[in-house]
Amino acid sequence: MYLGKKIRKSSVALDHLSKNTAWETTAVPSCSHVAIKPLRSDHGPKNHLALVDLPGSISNLQEEFQSHQPCIRNTNIDKDPGDKSSVFRDPLSKEIQPAKCHEEVTNHVKAFIPYENAKLYIAQVAKDMQLMKTKHLNILQELEDNCHIAAKENQEQTVQAIRDRYYNKMKMIWKTVELYQDKIEKKNYYFDVLIKSLRNENDRLKQEKAALNAKNKTENDKWEKEKNKILELFSKKLDLLHTHQSSTLQELQMARLELGRVQEMLKPPDNPQVLSGEETHKGHTKEKQLEGAQARLEILKGTLYKREREITEFLQNENNRGGSGQYPCGALLRTLVEKAHAVYCEVSGARQLVDSKTEENTVTLASAKESLDKAQRSVLKYEKDNNRKITDSDRDPLAIDIHRNLMMAEVHLRKFDIVQVALESIRKGTAPSCCGKIRVFCRIRPLNKSEEARGSRFVVGCPDEYSVTVDSARGLKEFQFDKIFNSTSSQEEVFEDTSRLIQSAVDGYNVCIFAYGQTGSGKTFTMIGDKELKSSGVMPRAFNRIFHIVEENKTKFDFKVSVYMLELYNERLLDLFVNPNEAFNKKIEIKKDKKGLVFVQGAETKEAASAEALFALFKQGCMNRHIASTKMNVESSRSHLIIGVTIESTNLTNGSVTYGKLSLVDLAGSERAAKTGAKDEQLKEANSINKSLSALSDVIFALSTEQSFIPYRNNKLTQLMQDSLGGNAKTLMFVNISPADYNAEETVISLM
Numbered sequence: 001m002y003l004g005k006k007i008r009k010s011s012v013a014l015d016h017l018s019k020n021t022a023w024e025t026t027a028v029p030s031c032s033h034v035a036i037k038p039l040r041s042d043h044g045p046k047n048h049l050a051l052v053d054l055p056g057s058i059s060n061l062q063e064e065f066q067s068h069q070p071c072i073r074n075t076n077i078d079k080d081p082g083d084k085s086s087v088f089r090d091p092l093s094k095e096i097q098p099a100k101c102h103e104e105v106t107n108h109v110k111a112f113i114p115y116e117n118a119k120l121y122i123a124q125v126a127k128d129m130q131l132m133k134t135k136h137l138n139i140l141q142e143l144e145d146n147c148h149i150a151a152k153e154n155q156e157q158t159v160q161a162i163r164d165r166y167y168n169k170m171k172m173i174w175k176t177v178e179l180y181q182d183k184i185e186k187k188n189y190y191f192d193v194l195i196k197s198l199r200n201e202n203d204r205l206k207q208e209k210a211a212l213n214a215k216n217k218t219e220n221d222k223w224e225k226e227k228n229k230i231l232e233l234f235s236k237k238l239d240l241l242h243t244h245q246s247s248t249l250q251e252l253q254m255a256r257l258e259l260g261r262v263q264e265m266l267k268p269p270d271n272p273q274v275l276s277g278e279e280t281h282k283g284h285t286k287e288k289q290l291e292g293a294q295a296r297l298e299i300l301k302g303t304l305y306k307r308e309r310e311i312t313e314f315l316q317n318e319n320n321r322g323g324s325g326q327y328p329c330g331a332l333l334r335t336l337v338e339k340a341h342a343v344y345c346e347v348s349g350a351r352q353l354v355d356s357k358t359e360e361n362t363v364t365l366a367s368a369k370e371s372l373d374k375a376q377r378s379v380l381k382y383e384k385d386n387n388r389k390i391t392d393s394d395r396d397p398l399a400i401d402i403h404r405n406l407m408m409a410e411v412h413l414r415k416f417d418i419v420q421v422a423l424e425s426i427r428k429g430t431a432p433s434c435c436g437k438i439r440v441f442c443r444i445r446p447l448n449k450s451e452e453a454r455g456s457r458f459v460v461g462c463p464d465e466y467s468v469t470v471d472s473a474r475g476l477k478e479f480q481f482d483k484i485f486n487s488t489s490s491q492e493e494v495f496e497d498t499s500r501l502i503q504s505a506v507d508g509y510n511v512c513i514f515a516y517g518q519t520g521s522g523k524t525f526t527m528i529g530d531k532e533l534k535s536s537g538v539m540p541r542a543f544n545r546i547f548h549i550v551e552e553n554k555t556k557f558d559f560k561v562s563v564y565m566l567e568l569y570n571e572r573l574l575d576l577f578v579n580p581n582e583a584f585n586k587k588i589e590i591k592k593d594k595k596g597l598v599f600v601q602g603a604e605t606k607e608a609a610s611a612e613a614l615f616a617l618f619k620q621g622c623m624n625r626h627i628a629s630t631k632m633n634v635e636s637s638r639s640h641l642i643i644g645v646t647i648e649s650t651n652l653t654n655g656s657v658t659y660g661k662l663s664l665v666d667l668a669g670s671e672r673a674a675k676t677g678a679k680d681e682q683l684k685e686a687n688s689i690n691k692s693l694s695a696l697s698d699v700i701f702a703l704s705t706e707q708s709f710i711p712y713r714n715n716k717l718t719q720l721m722q723d724s725l726g727g728n729a730k731t732l733m734f735v736n737i738s739p740a741d742y743n744a745e746e747t748v749i750s751l752m
């Protein structure tokens with residue numbers, strides 16, 4: 001470009017020179033030479049050179065001319081500048097003759113200027129210049145073209161480079177995009193599949209739910225009908241059979257006792273005196289008759305025993321079938337709870353609903369409890385103000401009102417309590433005990449030493465923590481319970497599941513814990529502990545727990561713990577806090593106060609300030625118990641032990657008073673007289689024990705089948721336990737069983 005510019009400049013200069021066709025020669029005095037310069041158009045005619053007189057000689061001019069030749073020559077670009085020998089070219093394409101020129105100059109006075117030649121030269125120069133210009137322009141053009149080409153090439157190369165670069169980049173981006181696209185496609189496919197499978201799963205669940213609902217409904221309806229039918233049937237049949245068989249059994253037992261007495265009378269005297277001959281003869285005849293009578297009596301006795309056994313078994317079986325009459329009901333309840341729990345777990349909507357209902361009900365339940373507290377406080381206040389108890393036949397309108405409020409509050413509380421139990425059962429998947437709030441635990445004792453020595457077989461098994469099996473003569477039987485404690489379960493483990501109920505008693509509930517089972521099956525061990533009390537049972541542990549809770553809450557409540565201790569022996573209630581002789585003459589009556597709490601009029605109630613004090617009272621009471629040695633148990637309890645611990649708590653903030661009662665019962669063992677070898681007094685004891693146990697099972701049966709009438713009053717035991725069975729009470733029953741094969745029949749009966 002720079003070169004092009006220079007050339008363009010010189011060509012412009014030449015152009016200018018050639019265009020100014022008028023030239024002038026100027027004599028330069030100082031340097032005595034002729035300067036040829038272009039004339040401006042207004043200084044003379046064009047194409048003429050001005051003649052100038054030069055002060056120097058011609059030779060000078062000549063020299064000057066010659067010396068200028070190289071200059072002119074130099075302008076000819078056709079010549080090689082380095083070629084000094086080249087000759088100046090004639091503008092008319094003739095060689096200039098320097099000699100001639102010199103001659104002409106010397107022949108004139110006036111300096112001769114070869115005007116024509118100069119003109120020619122100049123024309124030639126102009127022409128040359130023109131040529132040069134053309135050449136220059138061509139070169140210029142060529143250069144410019146080259147330049148353009150180069151620029152264009154450059155541009156194209158740049159474009160190509162850019163194109164290549166961006167093409168690569170584009171390629172990479174495209175690849176990345178393709179990768180992403182691939183990934184997206186894969187993901188889309190995955191999500192499509194997932195959505196599809198979820199939809200399918202949803203549809204399946206919907207169908208299952210609908211089927212489950214339909215099945216539940218049908219099952220529900222079916223069971224409901226069956227339940228009512230079975231319950232009605234069994235209820236009627238059992239009432240009938242029970243009344244009938246009980247009286248038959250009693251009659252038979254009486255007959256056997258009578259026969260036993262006759263047999264005693266007919267026994268020959270131990271020291272027969274020496275009799276006279278006639279007397280001896282008469283005696284012999286009488287003796288023979290008596291022997292015959294005795295033989296007949298023996299047969300009769302045997303038959304009666306057989307009959308008694310049959311009836312006892314039949315009665316127990318009927319009772320238990322009555323119990324198993326609960327099975328449809330229990331099974332129904334369990335099935336319903338299981339199904340409802342399955343729906344609760346599988347259908348999130350159902351779960352939310354049940355959870356929210358539970359929350360709502362918890363709040364309502366709390367307010368129902370508060371209302372009951374309030375109603376109870378009103379009763380207490382009224383009674384305190386008027387210094388008298390409110391009775392059923394009260395005529396004071398205020399008392400009637402207060403009483404009605406209390407009843408209403410109780411009904412309300414019960415209603416919400418039931419709802420709470422139902423909702424909790426659905427959430428946990430465990431059916432409430434078929435006996436309302438009666439929970440039933442089964443405990444298997446280990447084989448004892450004599451059983452081991454005898455080589456007894458362990459016939460009881462527990463396939464899981466809720467089931468127990470007995471390998472009996474009638475085949476393998478299985479039973480379900482709220483919990484099973486096996487022969488290795490410790491006293492701590494047993495109490496762990498019980499301690500919750502102690503808190504309920506302190507909270508103001510009526511709680512009852514009792515043990516039921518065949519004699520020697522471990523009831524006393526469970527309720528009290530071993531003989532040395534090294535391994536204490538429920539009772540001592542409950543005492544500790546009560547005072548532990550009292551200690552924990554003493555800043556909020558003022559507690560008063562009092563206790564009564566009774567035994568029911570041969571249908572007589574005896575106060576264990578007084579000595580046995582005194583107790584025998586003391587009149588004790590079971591009463592109920594306005595709040596439905598059972599109290600024992602005439603029995604000593606002692607206050608205890610600590611667990612130790614309570615335990616000392618308990619030990620004192622135990623000294624007065626009736627215990628006998630039976631074939632089955634060397635220290636068999638021949639009476640029912642009933643301990644009532646009342647916990648009165650006064651709220652230190654609002655002064656409200658709450659009463660809770662913990663009834664702890666160690667029942668005497670159910671037994672078969674023949675097996676225990678009971679005689680006389682013990683037989684009487686056994687009858688009385690069986691009677692009260694039978695009354696207890698009647699109450700539990702009536703409660704479990706929700707009968708309108710609960711036969712509490714049939715026996716003193718059930719009368720005493722009235723406030724702890726049913727209603728708002730919380731009951732825990734231990735069924736104690738022996739694992740030995742020779743007890744299998746009794747074990748089955750206890751479990752049924």
Ligand SMILES: Nc1ncnc2c1ncn2[C@@H]1O[C@H](COP(=O)(O)OP(=O)(O)OP(=O)(O)O)[C@@H](O)[C@H]1O
Nearest residue numbers: 445446519520521522523524525633636637668669
């Ligand atoms: N789980 C057990 N672990 C160890 N020993 C036990 C267990 N259960 C019972 N026993 C022992 O078995 C024997 C009989 O038990 P226990 O006196 O408690 O029976 P029971 O059902 O109360 O009898 P009864 O009705 O005749 O009073 C006792 O010596 C007792 O220590």
